């Protein structure tokens with residue numbers, strides 16, 4: 001293990017993009033398995049190869065910039081999924097969008113038809129909870 005640590009000294013190592021590439025390559029592998037096209041399965045090695053290239057790279061600044069670019073792209077998607085997950089867990093509330101400004105409004109569930117006032121633009125709309 002010491003030899004490996006020595007080998008990794010001054011190299012970039014793993015980050016969020018590393019894990020994303022591994023997962024992406026596994027998904028590709030599964031998809032390719034589904035279609036059973038010979039040799040096409042090898043394209044799953046591309047993200048994996050890139051992932052290893054990044055881990056052993058000595059150009060740390062460049063790799064960090066790649067990771068930042070990836071996070072910038074991924075964060076809105078990740079947040080959207082986390083938001084969806086949180087909402088589906090939330091049995092006590094319903095979520096509506098203000099028809100005027102698209103602001104999301106959370107209201108308690110099971111109150112019948114209620115008059116909702118948008119906290120952002122003050123627009124009033126009626127929804128059934």
Ligand SMILES: [Zn+2]
Pocket residue numbers: 098099100101102103118119120121122123
């Ligand atoms: Zn509004």
